[in-house]
Amino acid sequence: MEPLTIGILAGGVFAGLSGASLAALKGWNGWLELKRMELTHDIGDRHLPPAGNRIEMADLRERVRKLEAIAAGIDL
Known part of the structure; x- marks a missing residue:
């Protein structure tokens, strides 16, 4: 070559x-x-709960807010 x-x-x-x-x-x-x-x-x-738990917590907070409004006599 x-x-x-x-x-x-x-x-x-x-x-x-x-x-x-x-x-x-x-x-x-x-x-x-x-x-x-x-x-x-x-x-x-790691610091955040799973998405399902966050949704459940948001639902619970909304229910508590509505119950507090009912207890206070506020019509939603």
């Missing part, structure tokens, strides 16, 4: 490996960012 052909093949292989490495690195960084987001999202939700 000629030296020019070997150089062209080596350059092509190097370019291909570089592109694949960059794509893999970008994918890895994206995966890490996803995991960071999941972890911070979980931490933020």
